[in-house]
Amino acid sequence: MYRAAGSHLRSLKHHGASRFASTNVVKQSSGGLFSWLLGGKSSQLPPLDVPLPGIAIPSPLPDFVEPSKTKVTTLPNGVKIASETSSSPAASVGLYIDCGSIYETPASSGVSHLLERMAFKSTVNRTHLRLVREVEAIGGNVSASASREQMSYTYDALKCYTPEMVEVLIDSVRNPAFLDWEVKEQLQNIKSEIADVSANPQGLLLEALHSAGYSGALAKPLMASESAVNQLDVSILEEFVAEHYTAPRMVLAASGVEHDALVSVVEPLLSDLPCVKRPEEPKSVYVGGDYRCQADSPSTHIALAFEVPGGWNQEKTAMVVTVLQMLMGGGGSFSAGGPGKGMHSRLYLRVLTNFQQIDSFSAFNSVYNNSGLFGIYAVTSPDFSSKAVDLAAGELLEIATPGKVTQEQLDRAKEATKSAVLMNLESRSIASEDIGRQVLTYGERKPIEYFLKTVEEITLNDILSTAKKMMSSPLTMASWGDVIHVPSYESVSRKFHSKLRPVPVPCPDRSAALPTMASHIILPPDDADENHNHQAEEEEREELGRDEDADDEEHGHGHPPALPPKAALPFSATCVRISRDSYPNLRALRNASSVSLADAAYVKISEGDYGYVLDDVPHFTDYLPDIPTYPNPLQDHPAYSTVKQYFVNEDDTVPQKVVVQKNSRRGVHFRRAGPRQRIYFGTDEVKACIVTCGGLCPGLNTVIRELVCGLSHMYNVSSIFGIQNGYKGFYSSNYLPLTPKSVNDIHKRGGTVLGTSRGGHDTKKIVDNIQDRGINQVYIIGGDGTQKGAYEIFKEIRKRGLKVSVAGVPKTIDNDIAIIDKSFGFDTAVEEAQRAIDSAHVEACSAENGIGLVKLMGRYSGFIAMYATLASRDVDCCLIPESPFYLDGEGGLLQYVEKRLKENKHMVIVVAEGAGQDLIAKSIATSDQQDASGNKLLLDIGLWLTHKIKDYFKSKKMEMTIKYIDPTYMIRAIPSNASDNVYCTLLAHSAIHGAMAGYSFTVGMVNGRHTYIPFYRVTSTRNKVKVTDRMWARLLSSTNQPSFLSQKDIDEASEADRLANRPPLPTGASSRVARSFDQSSSCSSNGEI
Known part of the structure; x- marks a missing residue:
């Protein structure tokens, strides 16, 4: 850039020492009265290329200045120091650590977010005020940022202050004081940040894409959730820093600093850091999924994404994706910026200029060490959202179609990519960051020539093959705003896959929505197949204190419950949400006389936001994590498809206690009943049976009728059988085929058309018969003893690893079933x-x-x-x-x-x-x-x-x-009378929806809402009148x-x-759980009207 000026001055270098233009050599000429206008008289200055006497001409700049090379020094303990020099008077120094949200555990969830906010606060050597004054004294600028895989702390100032910069930077990272009042202040700031997250839908959807698209570490939220904020404290910060801020995981990088001088300053300050072996990076599996959040917004925000296989560790693929983003381009319809937008990017030419309903349409990527996301983000008017999704899908498919990308478009994108990277590296802070992050990832910094050469070598075949590979992965989809018109996940996924891959629904504790939103749905993961991260699950179990392997073997628990594959999004929901960072408590309930040690693995207690506890029901994914799911046929059913938001949100819960004091906790909640968007049975594979046990009760025939008609009419199930004469009918083969026609008017008669019986049963014989006959849904209608039998049947089914749902419909004319408002027939x-x-x-x-x-x-x-x-x-x-x-x-x-x-x-x-x-x-x-x-x-x-x-x-x-x-x-x-007939219908339908969704439970109404209740809760106590x-x-x-x-x-x-009304409390549960359970026990579901 200096070459033009240098070559112009070379012609003057033999003129000797002289002075440039001076008043001493000015010649005057007269131009008359109007010289100021006509120029008739003016001062005649010598030309600028004529040297002035006594002024020496500076040496011309050389034709070529060799770029500074990055030098890397590794200290004996593993700390790396990397830098490059520059002619700039300023410098940028950064400390980069191989540590981010992927290393968080349920106990430390959100700690990376808090560490970012605690950066450059008080240290053991400096108060916060003194640190600020020292930065101000040298005109410096400090910042910190947390990402999923790395933490960074940076300091920019004049290079002459490098020792001061390094000392303050290292002191802030190594010696934070974590003063209690400062931590509380920053936690409060994070809460405000969470409350304002609705102002940034793009950031929200990026988080949602990770939560829905990944199972494992990358699904963990980058922003702390509200539940995490409430549990973070000084001790968690100190433990996390001590564990992860170790020498082999640190790189101190600088731009504009002499390397030897930098090493001499850094070495004494970091050489005593402990040399702890660098841990293996937590595993993540890309699974795909869907996130939807209904919000009060004039626009609809939509993102479609696919996996970038290999991430940065597959350098060629990462480079191709970078060029591909530039090729796609896009931006806001009224903005001048946007990556690669210009007048020639594909999204600008093909979308933004043609559809005025679209406010923004751009390609994006988020690449990590071993994986990444690539896709299109769009903002459009709600009524155009379906078309916008079609356009996004079409553009993504085009780049994976031979002949649709031209050589001219590729060449332009490659040049734009090189230009953007080179111009970005002109920034000291970006150059320093590039050094630090590359050394953390690769152990070295790749020369810029390597990057330019790799980009130049990219061909149309590379674009095509990479796009095809990405598009062959499961779709991840996220939408926010008025999402009513956003097409279903299945319909969009079909555009990319000729045969839709089944996409399993996540485990119970998943996802969240914004504070002001009406509803949200997360329907992730595709099955993880052989990549399922069993090792990561085992590590999580160990962290949760699961040390009862011997107990499991002794009591024959079968498969232990799988940990939820998803992490919590950092937003609170309008409906009470289940926090993903609240994992099932797997410890035995040793202190609860009503729950035996053998039952411990079947109890799922999770802490949620706002001081409540979810007492969850078993699910297939607890022991069969890789089974597929299917779209719910109700979405195309003429009677239900027109119902707005017919499907319940996966995270809705129902409180056992509805009357609470202003400052009291919210007690125990149960999972809300109702149809899910994804089900775990193909309608043609369902083989259901119904059994009635115990004494007679009004409504038995109504429940039987509605189970048969509901399965047939709602889910097109044709194989339905009645087990005659109670549990004993299972192993005496007393099966009665049931059809809507055969049960059409049985509700008008008392008793049960299936017959009933009292007494014990042989659980293993029953399950043998279920297994032999291929039954995969069992509906059991009966009272307290019958529900205990249903629980035993479920445990035997789970022990054998069978894909069988067990749904209990409680029947007791006395109304003494615990938890529920009332039983049918009452x-x-x-x-x-x-x-x-x-x-x-x-x-x-x-x-x-x-x-x-x-x-x-x-x-x-x-x-x-x-x-x-x-x-x-x-x-x-x-x-x-x-x-x-x-x-x-x-x-x-x-x-x-x-x-x-x-x-x-x-x-x-x-x-x-x-x-x-x-x-x-x-x-x-x-x-x-x-x-x-x-x-x-x-x-x-x-x-x-x-x-x-x-x-x-x-x-x-x-x-x-x-x-x-x-x-x-x-x-x-x-x-049964009219009121009980309606109630029986709702109970039967709720039971069907739950069984199709893969749960096993007792269904009942709690505070006017139908819920799925764990078997042990309805059988451990009785409901009694409180005198x-x-x-x-x-x-x-x-x-x-x-x-x-x-x-x-x-x-x-x-x-x-x-x-009697206090539920069993898990051993080892937190005091928060205990308080929630205690406060729930003060509420009776039948004690008040």
């Missing part, structure tokens, strides 16, 4: 019980001192008796198992009956069948007989009370009439009966309620 039972109460009231009113005594269902829980009493308003006394009563003495039941008869001349008593069993046992000889299901046989409390009341009034010589009504078996056998809650107080107020409880009884009942 509304019908209450309605029919009220009719019985009405009859008893008529009988009582028709006789002098008449008593109507009604016995209702309720072996352990008195919900039917309580609700029927409240609905009737004619009941004078309600007796339930949860509220002990006594007969004789002051305040006893008999005295109260006498008092009420004297006041009203009649009364109605409602008693649950399980009430007063202790009184009966004391008064008569009893035996501990059990029914076939192992339940203790109850004595007839109604008949016993009838005799006691008669004896009492006989002793009082009072006339009275008592009518005893027992409608229990009549109620069990009737068909210390307001609902029971309302009943006492309605009947005016005494409570029959002493203060001691009340205290004991309150403590029993708390312990």
Whole structure:
């Protein structure tokens, strides 16, 4: 660049010493009055190429100045020092570390982001104020940045201050003080940064592409999530720095500094760093996937991407991708910039100039050591988003099609690439960064000539083969804004692949959305095939403290749960989200009496954002990580395809506790039920069976009907069988083919068309039969004991590694299933019980001192008796198992009956069948007989009370009439009412959706939302009436009966309620989990209306 000026001066070098233009040699000429206008008189200066006397001409610049070469010195401990000189008076020094978000663990998630913000704060040698003043004193500029694979700290100033720059830089990196108040301040800043992330949709989608597109290290978020911010502290920072900021992983790079001088300054400051063996880079597997976030935005942002195989370690491919990006170009429709936009890039000529609906359309790439992403990012109006996706797909396919890229376009792109790189390297800071990152990656800095030569050698065949290779990988797709019109993942993927590869849905804890968004969906990963990172999973398990291999072998757990392959995006969702950095707790639940050590591997407890805990259900990917998924046929179903957002978000959860205080934690949540966009069964491979167990209940036939019709009509399943006479029907081969026609009107009849039975079963025989007959979906309808059996069947299925979903539909007329709002048949039972109460009231009113005594269902829980009493308003006394009563003495039941008869001349008593069993046992000889299901046989409390009341009034010589009504078996056998029919339908459909999505669970309604609940949660405790809650107080107020409880009884009942409703707590769980579980136990799903 200096050659023109130098050659012009060479012609003057023999003129000797002289001075240039001076007033001493100016000749005057007169031009008259108007000389200023006409130029008639002017000062005559000598030409500029005439030397002036006494002025020496400087030596001309040489024709060629050899570029500075990069020199690298490696200290004995492994630290590398690399630099190049320049004629510039300024210098740039940087410290680069082979450490980034890929090295984070669930416990340290987000630490790279925090380290970036903690750079150049207080050190053990300097306060933050002193450090700032020292930088200001030499006019310097400092910065830090975190990436997925590397951390960088840089300092720019005049080169004469190199020693000061190096000393401050190294002190900041090696000796950070991590003062508590500074850490808290930066954590608060990160929270603000997360809250503002919606202002940067492009950055959001880049994060989403990694989270959806990768399984493993590269899926981990670069920006800290809200849950991570809440757990980061000084100790995590110190541990991370101590582990990763080691000598072999550091490069100090400089531009504009003499190498020997730099080494002399750096060596004393870094030579004592520990020489720890450089660890192997965490593995990542590209799997592809889909991310969608519905947001209130006038535009739709869309990105399509594919894998760059090999990353920087395949230099030729990386170079081709760089040229390819320049070839594609693009940019904003009204901007002057954009990589390669100009007037000749393909995206500018073919897209931006032709479609005014598109605001931005550009190619991008993100390349890492061993992989990368290449694709197109577009911003368009929502109604044009479908067309924009077609255009993006078309442009990507064009470059992978022979003859579509011309030699002229390639030559222009190559020259533009070389020009851009060379001009960028004119910057000191970029040159220093290039040195540092290349030495970290390759151990050396490749000469610029190597780069230019490689670019020049790229051919059209290289472009074609690289594009084909990228496009053969699974598609990764991300969209944000008004995404209603964005085409489905499957339809876009088909454009690139003649046969769509199945794309498995991620494990439960995945993804997130923005704070202001309505919904989001992440549907990643394609199967990892042989590249699945089992080693990385084992390392993660060890970090989580999974040390029970011996226990697994002893108890035959089969495959341990796979770790979730995805990491959390750093955004909070409108619907409560599951944080990806919250992995399932795999420790045995040693302290929970209701969950055995053998059950520990089947419990999935995850900590989520905002202080809640997800009690998740098992999924196929826990033990079958590589099975394929399929698009849900409901998206093309005429009855469902028109429903806006019919599919539930993968991360939606339902809280067990809906009433919380301002500052309290949000307790336990369960996975929301409903259809998923991706399912784990092809509709033609489903072979489903249905079984009913236990006692009769209104609604059994309705559930059977809706399961058959739902499978057939929604998912086109044709192989559906009924197992006759309960669990035993499995191994006696009592199979009944079921079709929508055969079950069309069974809901109008009571009982179950499949028959039922009580008693034990042989789990292994059942699973043998399931396996032999190729059954892959099992729907089990029954109560507490039946759901325990379903749990045992699931465990045996998982132990064998079978692809079989087990869906439990809870049935108990007593409504004593834990967690859920109510069980089906309950509304019908209450309605029919009220009719019985009405009859008893008529009988009582028709006789002098008449008593109507009604016995209702309720072996352990008195919900039917309580609700029927409240609905009737004619009941004078309600007796339930949860509220002990006594007969004789002051305040006893008999005295109260006498008092009420004297006041009203009649009364109605409602008693649950399980009430007063202790009184009966004391008064008569009893035996501990059990029914076939192992339940203790109850004595007839109604008949016993009838005799006691008669004896009492006989002793009082009072006339009275008592009518005893027992409608229990009549109620069990009737068909369900309208309300229960609707509820049965929703339960059946939710069960189908969950089974098709690969879950095993008990389905139920929690706080009005259908959910998937772990088997162990609905079988570990019973739902009971809380006699210390307001609902029971309302009943006492309605009947005016005494409570029959002493203060001691009340205290004991309150403590029993708390312990009975507390879910099992995993050993080793954090205090946060414990608090969330404790606070959830204070809420009853049935205690309030």
